[in-house]
Amino acid sequence: QSVLTQPYSASGAPGQRVTISCSGSNSNIGSNPVSWYQHLHHLPGTAPKLLIYSNNQRPSGVPDRFSGSKSGTSASLAISGLQAEDEADYNCAAWDDSLNGWVFGGGTKVSVL
């Protein structure tokens, strides 16, 4: 059971916008920045990729189709202009002050219809 709660799956047609939610508590999302990761699980041996850090910042090289936001104890990741290559698992993460460590969401599998 993951500390952060995400929907199991999300889907959209190419070009559409998909939003993934991530729900936590005051000790994690409510107090600390959220990051998001993409993992191409259907390609064995691939490494997860940092998509968003500090709630809404994109590392160099991440397309601006990916955006993040946070409000209170929840956060969300939006993917606009959905592309076939966006099919992947997406995880949110945040530092938890009570556990004194990083906590993750269970992951959301995004499918492109």
Next chain:
Amino acid sequence: QVLLVQSGPEVKKPGASVQVSCKASGYTFTDYYIHWVRQAPGQGPEWMGCVLPNRGGASYAQKFRGRVTMTRDTSINTAYMELRSLQSDDTATYYCARGFFERVARSPFDYWGRGTLVTVSS
């Protein structure tokens, strides 16, 4: 470019120990935390702890304290994670990952290894 290359898959019996290595290149190894994250089949990722290669001191998730040790060898830019007293529910892919910000433990992970599958089975 930054690369984290992990050791190969392992199969262990219950009660045994496993050590996974993570060789870093493309950056100053001593300036960034190395974190260890595992993901069991069908479950979300789980943070195990981290080590700052410069000092060598490690911080562990409460769940793993007493059973895990994270070390590093700065002469070969390699971090290690040893997990002891393995049980079947330790079967997972174990990843090393670099902290994004220099010398900040509470830093997201910008580069990841490809993972090491550890299977615990009698």
